[in-house]
Amino acid sequence: MKTHTALLLTAMLLLSSVRASAREPVEDEGHPIPAPPVPDPVAFVVPAGLYYVTDTYVADVVATSEATTIYSTTTAHESTGSYARVIDTVDTGASSPFDGMAFNGRGALTNGQALAGTYYENFVLTASGYVPVSVVFFQDDSETRHLRGKPTSTAAPNASATAAPVVTTTQRRDESAAPPATEQQVPIAPARPTMRAGISLAPDGPMLASAEVLRGRLVQFWPRVFADDVAVPIRSWRLLSAQPDRISAGRGSTQPFAAQWIRMPAPGVNWSLRFEIFSEVAPMERLEAEISVTLRSPALVN
Amino acid sequence: MRQDEAGTAALTTIVMLPLLLVVLVGVLEMGALRAVAHRAGAAADLATIVAVGDQDQLELALSGKLRLAADAADIARDYFARNLSATVPALGASADAIAASADIASFPTAPSLDPRTGARYDRPTIRLIASIPIRTPGFAALLMPAVTTVTVRSVSSPR
Numbered sequence: 001m002k003t004h005t006a007l008l009l010t011a012m013l014l015l016s017s018v019r020a021s022a023r024e025p026v027e028d029e030g031h032p033i034p035a036p037p038v039p040d041p042v043a044f045v046v047p048a049g050l051y052y053v054t055d056t057y058v059a060d061v062v063a064t065s066e067a068t069t070i071y072s073t074t075t076a077h078e079s080t081g082s083y084a085r086v087i088d089t090v091d092t093g094a095s096s097p098f099d100g101m102a103f104n105g106r107g108a109l110t111n112g113q114a115l116a117g118t119y120y121e122n123f124v125l126t127a128s129g130y131v132p133v134s135v136v137f138f139q140d141d142s143e144t145r146h147l148r149g150k151p152t153s154t155a156a157p158n159a160s161a162t163a164a165p166v167v168t169t170t171q172r173r174d175e176s177a178a179p180p181a182t183e184q185q186v187p188i189a190p191a192r193p194t195m196r197a198g199i200s201l202a203p204d205g206p207m208l209a210s211a212e213v214l215r216g217r218l219v220q221f222w223p224r225v226f227a228d229d230v231a232v233p234i235r236s237w238r239l240l241s242a243q244p245d246r247i248s249a250g251r252g253s254t255q256p257f258a259a260q261w262i263r264m265p266a267p268g269v270n271w272s273l274r275f276e277i278f279s280e281v282a283p284m285e286r287l288e289a290e291i292s293v294t295l296r297s298p299a300l301v302n
Numbered sequence: 303m304r305q306d307e308a309g310t311a312a313l314t315t316i317v318m319l320p321l322l323l324v325v326l327v328g329v330l331e332m333g334a335l336r337a338v339a340h341r342a343g344a345a346a347d348l349a350t351i352v353a354v355g356d357q358d359q360l361e362l363a364l365s366g367k368l369r370l371a372a373d374a375a376d377i378a379r380d381y382f383a384r385n386l387s388a389t390v391p392a393l394g395a396s397a398d399a400i401a402a403s404a405d406i407a408s409f410p411t412a413p414s415l416d417p418r419t420g421a422r423y424d425r426p427t428i429r430l431i432a433s434i435p436i437r438t439p440g441f442a443a444l445l446m447p448a449v450t451t452v453t454v455r456s457v458s459s460p461r
Contacts, residue, residue, distance in 0.1 A: 202363035211366035214355060214460060296368060296460035298354035300347055301427065 047130055049085040050123065052193050052227055052281040056080055057136050060104060071107060071115050071141040079230055083123040083130060083281075092116040092141055102137035109143050116141040125280060193227035197277045197287035200224050203256070204231075208291055215264060215297035218246075220256040223289060225279035233280040240274040240288070261295050270294050324444060331440030338392045339452040342434040345385030346404075350428040350458035353378035357460075358410070368460050370410035370426045378406050378428050386434075394435030394449035404432035412459075425459035 055075040063070045090096045093113035099106055107115045117139040123130040198207025200222045207226075213219050223237040238251040243265075248258035257275070265271060271293040276286060353374045361369040371377075383401035390397055407416065409427040416422075416429055435449045442448035 200363065201366065205363040208366040211362070212368040212460070214357065214368070217355075296425075298351045298458055299461045300351070301423070301457040301459055301461075 046283050047085055047121075047123065050083050050130065051085065052079070052232065053082050053084045053122070054079050054193050054228055056082075057104065057138070060107060060139055062107070068142055068144045069110070071109075071117075071139045073117075073138040073140070079228075081124070082133070083125065084120045085123070086118055087121045087135070088119040090114070090116055090119070098135055098137075101135045103134050104136055106137045107139055109141065110145070111143075115139045193230075193281065195279065195282055195285055195287055196226045196229075197275075197279075197289040198224055198226075199273065199275065199289050199291040207289075210270070210292040210294065212294045212296055213261060215261055215295055218258055218260045220258050221273060221291065222256045223275050223277045225277055225281070225287060227279070227281045235278045235280050235283055237278070238276045240276050242273045243271045244273075261293070264297060265295055327440045327444060331438050334392070334440070335436055335438055335450055335452070338389060338436045339434065339454065341389045342386065342393075342432075342436075342452070343454040343456065345389070346382055346430050346432060346454045346456035347458070348385050349378045349380075349382035350430050350456045352381045353408075353428045354426070354458045354460055368426055370408050370428065372410075374410070374428055375406045375408040378408075378430055379404065382406075382430065382432070392437055394437050394451075400432060400434060404430055406430045421457070423457075423459060425461060427457060427459040430454075430456045 056078055058074045058076050061070075061072050061074055063072070088096045088098050092109065092115065094116075095114070096106075096119060098119045099114070102119060106117070109115065117137055120136050120138060121132050122134045122136060124133050125131075196207075200207050201211060201220065203222055205222070207224060211219075223234055225232050225234060234253060236251065236253050237257070239247070239257060242259065243261075244259035245262040246260040249255070257273070259273070261271065272290055273293060274288065274290045277289055278284075278286065354370070356371045356374045356377045358369040358371045361367065379401050382404060383397045386393070386397035386400055393400065405418065407418070407429045409416070409423050409429070412423055412425045412427070414423050414427065416427075418431070419429070421429075431453065433451050433453050435451050438446070438448060438450045441450065
């Protein structure tokens with residue numbers, strides 16, 4: 001009887017059991033939880049031919065000198081933090097797929113032909129990359145004509161100009177003279193900045209060729225890049241050679257390089273740090289910077 | 303030993319014992335004095351070394367050169383008092399008073415000339431000269447000064 005009762009109770013327990021929702025402690029041992037997939041960082045696409053703008057558009061200028069009318073563009077030497085690239089160079093009368101896209105338009109000669117010049121596309125750097133913002137046409141053309149009577153001068157500043165164009169006129173009546181040679185001007189384009197790289201001991205400090213460092217002290221070194229003496233953001237840096245006992249990282253971007261020396265060098269020997277740096281202005285241009293480090297330790301003087 | 307020789311030995315002992323005690327007390331007190339003076343000197347050394355570590359970070363960022371901070375002398379004085387506090391029972395004045403009266407000079411740039419000692423420093427330097435009054439009760443028992451003053455000197459620089 002007891003045996004039957006026990007079997008009955010066991011059967012009831014088994015039939016009425018429910019699945020436990022508790023975690024099995026050893027269930028996932030040996031099977032590491034896969035990390036959630038991290039999307040690859042979006043490739044930072046740099047448009048080809050991009051450079052940092054150091055001369056910005058001011059106005060279109062039409063100047064007449066004797067029988068020659070010159071169509072040019074004035075610029076101001078300033079950096080607005082934008083970037084640009086050449087997208088098309090057109091000859092006189094030639095059409096371009098960018099006609100009508102430039103905010104300053106494309107003028108024409110007196111015979112109706114479109115002016116020669118260069119189209120530039122302007123970019124601004126955002127967190128998502130280089131974003132095109134506008135197209136500008138740098139006119140660069142001239143025409144010569146035989147005049148009878150009073151010479152004329154015209155100035156055709158564009159409506160979007162922010163400064164008055166420079167117009168030079170000359171009144172002369174020696175029309176029998178041979179027409180002046182037409183000078184083909186080089187298009188006014190933003191100059192490529194001169195890049196310099198160096199190391200400083202503060203985020204906005206000057207670049208130093210050498211520095212004295214106390215033994216055991218954690219010192220931060222800031223790779224810096226200057227474009228025409230203007231500080232520009234760093235895209236990345238990498239430590240090429242060094243002898244510190246402890247370092248923060250071998251590469252980085254906006255963070256400084258931190259180093260600490262414990263071992264003293266032999267007398268007269270200086271450590272040095274050499275970096276490879278890429279800037280946001282010229283991401284493809286590899287720059288190198290080096291700083292000599294003289295390690296010193298507080299000591300008693302006899 | 304005969305009885306007359308025993309009497310001579312006792313007499314010699316009675317005569318020489320005070321002299322031996324005087325010599326013994328003097329030697330012990332001199333040893334204690336030297337130990338305290340050594341500890342005071344170590345306190346001064348550590349204070350100047352700590353002060354040398356107090357560098358002007360702005361100057362370092364601008365020129366890359368080590369230069370003592372403006373408060374380096376105060377740092378040395380503060381740490382000198384702290385270091386002396388462990389020796390206070392043997393001192394004839396408080397640690398703060400001794401540190402306050404210490405002649406501590408900072409030479410933040412180099413080269414520089416110490417007007418007091420005439421020394422020339424090739425590095426930014428901290429110099430400390432202090433008079434340390436030390437209790438000498440053994441000397442007092444021998445009718446000598448109860449406090450003996452010793453002078454400690456410490457000079458540190460980053461080298």
